[in-house]
Amino acid sequence: MENPSQRRDALIAAITLVCGLLLIGLGLTEVWGNQTGLMELTGDDRWWFALPLAIACVALVYKRRAPVAALAVGFLMLAVDLLLGGSIAILLPFFDLLYTAALICSARVRRALWVIGGVFVAAPMIYGLAETADLRLTVLIGLQQSVMFICPLWWAMDVRRKTELATVAAARADAVERLSLAGRQHAIRQERDSLARDLHDVVASHLSAIALHSGGALATPPDEAKDRAALVQVRRSALESMEDMRTMITLLRAPDSEEIEPVPDGGTTHLPRLTHLQPLLDQAQANGLSVTATDRLSALPTERPGAATELVGYRIVQEALTNAAKHAPGSDVLLEVLPGEGGGDVNIRISNPYPESATPGQDHGTPRGLGLGLISMKERAASIGGVVSSSSIDNHWTVTATLPLTATGTRVLP
Template identity: 70%
Template structure:
């Protein structure tokens, strides 16, 4: 990096030196005359001004590596030039050195430069005014000194401010992009979790029923009537699974549902939109799977719209998964399903309790081990909660769900 800066600044220093020598050759020296210069040089001696010019131009080569040090060297050269009577040539490199120090220096350096430049403007004005009492000359000296010392600082501050604003804008854009990416990734994760729950809830219960009936038929001696009944139930479960998959795919393809918005079922939409207030299809399927099911659904008597679509679907899927688990792990068990208003009338309480088998009979079909996780996630997604407890002879699943939800409370 330093070598790159040296290669970039060396041509600038060389060009500045050539321009300065040209100005000296044109006789633009002795600008301070006898007011400041201690040495009066003749035209033939004006090339002495090339010494401070050369020193300043050499400092230009290293201005980025050591901006404060090179500025001090340039200031000493400018002071020596002024003692010779002053030349415009030495102003050129000093202007660049002061600009660079203000541009890349620390805030402390910049504050010091402003204070020193103010003193360097005021001191010559006071000296000239006290020595000559010429107000016109004093103002002229002040303008010259202000142009020499303040203009580079103002220019550097303006460039630095614009650079910092550009950096802040770039950092803000980068932060917005990172937040947008994180938001998209979170949305993808949430959508994957939602799809996983839906696939599990929609397909697992039917596949479990198929496994139970086919396993039961294979575990007993052949009997045409019994085997045909088992095949009929297998076919029924397969068709129901296909219908549920078709419904889910249709919902996923619906283009006019906003994110976080709820689908509102119609009275004739029970097949396409499962309802907590309509659990009869689940009870019938569970009985066909060999369970003895009793249902006490007090929400079925509520007016239309008393339960939000999100709660209807979540509650239905929780009951469905609980019955599926009972059929897999406690075949032919007695199951009670109770859906009532909770102690908090804004919530519904769902309790599914099944007896546990005394001893293992036929092997249970293997599951994915995601049932309880899926039920808990469904309850939590709409602001509810779920517990599952085993006692000596019963397995109980209890869910508490809000009757009404809003898009703000739904966590997909």
């Protein structure tokens, strides 16, 4: 079954044939007379021009399926028409065949058509100038030949350029849409990672404390006083976890343009601060750790850490103490918070000995970690331009962080 384009080409061929026959009937034949014709056709003999016209119109039906072959037929019928004396009718299918070939063929074929068209324009001009030495006639011949061979090529080139520009614009729009989609997916992925990191830091420390106290109570014989103290610690950790979750949800609902600033003591909301580590030290003490803290940052008279540095530093210390309580319960922990040598950095160092047990953390019913805590610390530090490293030195596990004193324009969840 023919497709719509083939039916349209057949219809155009039929219309072209009818129009060409009308031109022949009006006597628009032998337009070049004895200049090209090998025979003189008069009266009804002019209908011989209908033969090359009809064959060229048949070639129009196949101009899209075989454009080069159809154009070759068109050139041949144009030559036959010129030998008969030339008619206007043959130009109708010839223009269409030349235009279609220049529009849909390859670049190599298009270059060949331009060369052939240039030859067909230049050769008659040179011949006419040599024979007549008439410049006006030479220009007229050049204009006539250009209309026949150059105009269809120029028209096809213009249409093709506009089509290619439209295709490039569509491809660019599609690429922009794909980039936008990739950007949205990347942003969603970053937000998911950020939420996972914040949930781990905010909730995991409290849940670890709950697991430690409840596991310790279950691992020993019943003791009302000891069990009640464990329940008090469990309740305290649960309340603190709920408060931190409430603060984080509040900040998630806040506009993106808001910046996090610590609220002074006495306010309604207290965001964690590196210069106020006492809650963490109390929690670590309740979890069975013995922490020796050296904090020289809070004593600085002028330079104070930015809000993002306060928050990130606090969470790094919190995660390190949580890991120590989980994997080395009851150990002595060394905590140092010091200003950098140049005054533009904050140095944090947390060190604790390896546990004596071969399977640390399981004595009190707590599961082994998945390494997410260290990943979270590194990601938090990197978000404000800092670095976190961990190492094993002299049977001690040491976490070291270097953070910028101020990290403006950074939005970090608590």
